[in-house]
Amino acid sequence: MSVKTEVSVKEFDTTRFGRLSLPEEAVIHFPVALLGLDNRHDYCLLEHDNMAGFYWLQSLQDPAVALIVTDPFRHIPEYEVEIPDSQVELLRAKDPSDLTLYTTISMAADHSQVCTNLLGPLAINHEERVGTQIVQHGSNYTCRHTLAMRQPVEKV
Amino acid sequence: MLVVARKSGQSILIGDDIEVVVIGIRGDQVRLAIKAPRSLIIQRRDALEEVQQDNLAALTAADDVFRLMGNSTSDSPQKTGTGPRVVTKPRPPSTR
Numbered sequence: 001m002s003v004k005t006e007v008s009v010k011e012f013d014t015t016r017f018g019r020l021s022l023p024e025e026a027v028i029h030f031p032v033a034l035l036g037l038d039n040r041h042d043y044c045l046l047e048h049d050n051m052a053g054f055y056w057l058q059s060l061q062d063p064a065v066a067l068i069v070t071d072p073f074r075h076i077p078e079y080e081v082e083i084p085d086s087q088v089e090l091l092r093a094k095d096p097s098d099l100t101l102y103t104t105i106s107m108a109a110d111h112s113q114v115c116t117n118l119l120g121p122l123a124i125n126h127e128e129r130v131g132t133q134i135v136q137h138g139s140n141y142t143c144r145h146t147l148a149m150r151q152p153v154e155k156v
Numbered sequence: 157m158l159v160v161a162r163k164s165g166q167s168i169l170i171g172d173d174i175e176v177v178v179i180g181i182r183g184d185q186v187r188l189a190i191k192a193p194r195s196l197i198i199q200r201r202d203a204l205e206e207v208q209q210d211n212l213a214a215l216t217a218a219d220d221v222f223r224l225m226g227n228s229t230s231d232s233p234q235k236t237g238t239g240p241r242v243v244t245k246p247r248p249p250s251t252r
Contacts, residue, residue, distance in 0.1 A: 016219075022242045035208035037215075046240035050226045055243060056218075067214045068221050085194055106210060107217035107224075114221050117214065120207030126245045135207050137200045143210035 013063040017046070020058075027060060028124055028131045031090060035120065035133060040065055043131070054105065057122070069102040072116060075147050081121050083134055092128040099123045108146055117143040 008024040028043050039061065046056040046066075053074050059065035072079045081101055083091075093099050101123055103116040118141035124131035160168065167177040173193055180187035190198055 017240050020240075020242075023244070026242045026244045034211050035204060036211045045243040047243050048222075048227060048240045051222075054225065056240060065215060066218055067211070068218050084197070086197060104211065104214040105217070105221050106214040107220050111220070112224075114217075114224065117207065117210045119203060120210065133207070133211075135199065135203050137198065137203055143206050143213075 010060065012060045014058055014066065015064045016056075016066060017058075020044075020046075025129065028126075028129050030131050030133075032132055034122075035135075037065060045069075055102070057102070057104075068105040069122065070105060070116060070147075072101060072103040072118065072121065075116070076118070076145070079118060080139075081123070081134065082136060082138060083123060087123070087132060087134050090132055091123055091125045091130055093125050098125050098127060100126055105147070106144070108144070113146055113148075115144040115146045118145045119143050 009021050010024055010027060011019060011021040013019050022044055026044050028045070030041050030043060033040055037059075040059045042060040043057050044060060046058055047054075048056065051068075054068055054070045057067045057069045083096075083099070091099060101121050103118060103121045105114050105116050108115045118136070119139065120133050120135045120143065122131055122133050162168065162178045164178050164181050167175050169175050174196070175191040177189040177191070178186060179189045192198060
């Protein structure tokens with residue numbers, strides 16, 4: 001019997017960043033796929049220059065699937081998320097502090113601002129490397145909450 | 157399928173432990189209170205559809221959002237050596 005000492009490394013292709021490799025412990029498993037993104041269950045978080053506070057959530061199974069996510073509390077301190085017991089169990093969280101919340105980013109209609117999805121936040125237990133999307137059925141939040149972005153000011 | 161008319165305050169029972177109460181009617185909107193075991197998942201179909209659509213919108217918009225932040229997706233590790241870094245555990249939220 002041989003004992004493996006080196007860290008297990010996973011290699012995968014991405015359309016945006018080419019071939020990437022990462023340690024096995026950076027893989028986040030989504031047992032229930034994100035809505036509309038069936039069959040993509042493994043992701044990793046990537047950060048990039050000029051993206052402070054934002055991350056790429058990159059699929060390991062589909063090179064083209066990557067979403068930009070953020071920590072919503074950086075932008076909306078009063079944001080509230082309800083996590084049903086069944087989801088707490090799925091995420092193997094013993095305490096709320098085990099979970100990190102993210103919301104996805106998309107483009108606002110006028111294409112000069114971005115908005116974030118407060119209706120369907122993602123919760124990740126980084127310790128257990130498991131995540132899920134938790135639709136806030138009891139809330140009035142929308143998918144298109146505009147985020148103020150620091151923009152170069154154009155004077156007319 | 158059962159179709160049944162209810163007045164405000166009336167309810168229906170589903171099985172042994174689910175009760176749906178009409179708690180208010182206003183214009184074309186009905187307010188329902190659903191009493192059910194916590195283990196039962198109650199979902200709004202419109203919310204699921206909205207989130208599904210938005211996930212796909214976020215997917216489509218990702219490159220535009222990235223560019224809006226002043227990046228270029230051609231900054232791949234092979235080309236610049238300053239590509240994306242893998243995050244295993246994000247820093248705690250900044251307190252600014």
